[in-house]
Amino acid sequence: MAQSxxxxxxxxxxxxxxxxxxxxxxxxxxxxxYYCLRCQYVGSEEDVLQKNQMARFRYKDMLxxxxxxxxx
Amino acid sequence: MSxxxxxxxxxxxxxxxxxxxxxxxxxxxxxxxxSLLDESLEIFRxxxxxxxxxxxxxxxxxxxxxxxxxxxxDMAKEYHEKYGDEIALSLLGLPCTQFREKYKTKDFCIWMFxxxxxxxxxxxxxxxxxxxxxxxxxxxxxxxMDAELINYIKExxxxxxxxxxxxxxxxxxxxHTCNNSWYTFLDGGPWAPWxxxxxxTHVPAxxxxxxxxxxxIPHLSRDLMACxxxxxxxxxxxxxxxxxxxxxxxxxxxxxxxxxxxxxxxEKYNNGYSxxxxxxxxxxxxxxxxxxxxxxxxxxxxxxxMAYYGKLKQEGKLLxxxxxxxxxxxxxxxxxxxxxxxxxxxxxxxSDKQYVWYLDPDMRVGINADLGGxxxxxxxxxxxxxxxxxxxxxxxxNASYPFLIQDKYRAGYFTHYAGEGTIRSAKLTCDGQEVDxxxxxSHAHYxxxxxxxxxxxxxxEVVFAEKKIRLQTVYTFTEGSSAIRTDRRVLSLTGxxxxxxxxxxxxxxxxxxxxxxxxxxxxxTLSDGKRQKKIDYEYRCRxxxxxxxxxxxxxxxxxxxxxxxxxxxxENATGHIREGYAFSPMFTLSxxxxxxxxxxFTTWLNLQKAD
Numbered sequence: 001m002a003q004s005x006x007x008x009x010x011x012x013x014x015x016x017x018x019x020x021x022x023x024x025x026x027x028x029x030x031x032x033x034y035y036c037l038r039c040q041y042v043g044s045e046e047d048v049l050q051k052n053q054m055a056r057f058r059y060k061d062m063l064x065x066x067x068x069x070x071x072x
Numbered sequence: 073m074s075x076x077x078x079x080x081x082x083x084x085x086x087x088x089x090x091x092x093x094x095x096x097x098x099x100x101x102x103x104x105x106x107s108l109l110d111e112s113l114e115i116f117r118x119x120x121x122x123x124x125x126x127x128x129x130x131x132x133x134x135x136x137x138x139x140x141x142x143x144x145x146d147m148a149k150e151y152h153e154k155y156g157d158e159i160a161l162s163l164l165g166l167p168c169t170q171f172r173e174k175y176k177t178k179d180f181c182i183w184m185f186x187x188x189x190x191x192x193x194x195x196x197x198x199x200x201x202x203x204x205x206x207x208x209x210x211x212x213x214x215x216x217m218d219a220e221l222i223n224y225i226k227e228x229x230x231x232x233x234x235x236x237x238x239x240x241x242x243x244x245x246x247x248h249t250c251n252n253s254w255y256t257f258l259d260g261g262p263w264a265p266w267x268x269x270x271x272x273t274h275v276p277a278x279x280x281x282x283x284x285x286x287x288x289i290p291h292l293s294r295d296l297m298a299c300x301x302x303x304x305x306x307x308x309x310x311x312x313x314x315x316x317x318x319x320x321x322x323x324x325x326x327x328x329x330x331x332x333x334x335x336x337x338x339e340k341y342n343n344g345y346s347x348x349x350x351x352x353x354x355x356x357x358x359x360x361x362x363x364x365x366x367x368x369x370x371x372x373x374x375x376x377x378m379a380y381y382g383k384l385k386q387e388g389k390l391l392x393x394x395x396x397x398x399x400x401x402x403x404x405x406x407x408x409x410x411x412x413x414x415x416x417x418x419x420x421x422x423s424d425k426q427y428v429w430y431l432d433p434d435m436r437v438g439i440n441a442d443l444g445g446x447x448x449x450x451x452x453x454x455x456x457x458x459x460x461x462x463x464x465x466x467x468x469x470n471a472s473y474p475f476l477i478q479d480k481y482r483a484g485y486f487t488h489y490a491g492e493g494t495i496r497s498a499k500l501t502c503d504g505q506e507v508d509x510x511x512x513x514s515h516a517h518y519x520x521x522x523x524x525x526x527x528x529x530x531x532x533e534v535v536f537a538e539k540k541i542r543l544q545t546v547y548t549f550t551e552g553s554s555a556i557r558t559d560r561r562v563l564s565l566t567g568x569x570x571x572x573x574x575x576x577x578x579x580x581x582x583x584x585x586x587x588x589x590x591x592x593x594x595x596x597t598l599s600d601g602k603r604q605k606k607i608d609y610e611y612r613c614r615x616x617x618x619x620x621x622x623x624x625x626x627x628x629x630x631x632x633x634x635x636x637x638x639x640x641x642x643e644n645a646t647g648h649i650r651e652g653y654a655f656s657p658m659f660t661l662s663x664x665x666x667x668x669x670x671x672x673f674t675t676w677l678n679l680q681k682a683d
Contacts, residue, residue: 010363020249020303022316022363038251052318052364060422062319065326069337069417 126382135165260473491656538569
């Protein structure tokens, strides 16, 4: 089996991202999947994108534009 | 009139820290690859064009590598003449073929070199700058500049008046985020520009004698809540950091503008002045994209960031300055003991949580309104610790200024099963029930009265089975004083039942990261001038108390050369000291007393140099 490479884009592990870890994933051509070097996450590009979207759950105000910062 | 200043900084790096790792995957290490050099130059040109297109002047921080390129030297001169950009000198971006061949090292963080190497590199880089431009620079910088380095530069190159000198709360959190491979341990410093002490860069100078001679600016303007609570690398005035945090959807990232605007709002607490710094290294605009963000989005985010600053300038809401111009402005605007204050709200997670940050030459303090106004971060700048850093000092990399309280690294109110965490709060008890004010959520308000900065929390209610108390916490910081006054105002006390007792306390330790340090050597005392009780820390869970007014509860912490004194204004209060144990390596100083309606329970926490 040939060595793994980076994919089309340099995806990070969504599972590690959710615990504040930026871990580049590598792509296994044979299994057609991205995999994390640090944890057990594996997934297709579609799955990575879906999980990345999920990681945004905590940013409730991500798309909100604040117009005042008054504390009073 | 309020003024919002921005410094836009670019560096022609030629071998960007990130780009080499990213674009070089699968190739042998070759820092001098032509494709890398060409791309880096193109990125620099793009950044400069975007700033100028939006009417913004920049500070060009020449890197060591760029000083070998006549093309870049000529470009910098042209930008200077045409747009008024400052040509400065960065101590970032050292890596290049010439540097590696000369110094035989892959180290690239100036504060980590030995003092001998620091001097040699500074002389080399400054010498090359003089060769290229016929003068010494007025500004320099790195992610961190230690005091010994700044002192050397200032002595040898007195024209230097400004430096990028720390990155706010870039420390163990950044290390962790980078899979424990990014050694920038710089916690505990200012978030906004300051004049560093000659002794420790993170400590603001207290006087002319203590003045290092430069105005320091932070690397980026970072989210004063998100960077503390979580990964610091995603939440700053750095568009690609925002993408790194995945804080965008469909190419939109209002968070970036909210962040800039919240910084603008800080003028209310700082005599009409607020500040922003944007400094995006070329590696972040890599043609291959950065993680899952394609180049097009990286580029768009930089264009949008510049356009927003440009729009503010057009509307008369922003002043763009070079670093050197800003240094002059700052020295006119601020005086040594003047505090820096920030009331910061959550602008990302939807929590309605608020932090208050206060900073002066004696302390850095964080107050969490969501924890009833508890102090969750405390740095004893009064100790003015000399902390040499770099190879050969015995401390190669850790430039963080130690904490006495840090509620993420040493828990806060909440601990698992046993022990205590670091926090400054109060517990109320009545008829066998106990409530910590950390469980009362509140908001904070700012006022300035003469030399006093007053932070007033909204009143909170504590409900016991038979009794209800409405209480308000007020902090007062007096300029030139190293004491923090805390008033607990009893607004109402209703219902039956026994008296309500208060235990106003600070639980603290010391450190710079998550792991406990040896507490041996710490001495806890209670004294009123006539009587004294003492505990030499031996992890034995001992407690002592002393009744009566004029008692001081104190902790001497030799490891950080700090004396923490705690006094109380109530005459019938009792002072307490408590030692921790190995599973809870803390100490607690507190005062207990009985609360009466319409009365105020006042305490003072005083930070001093121990020797």
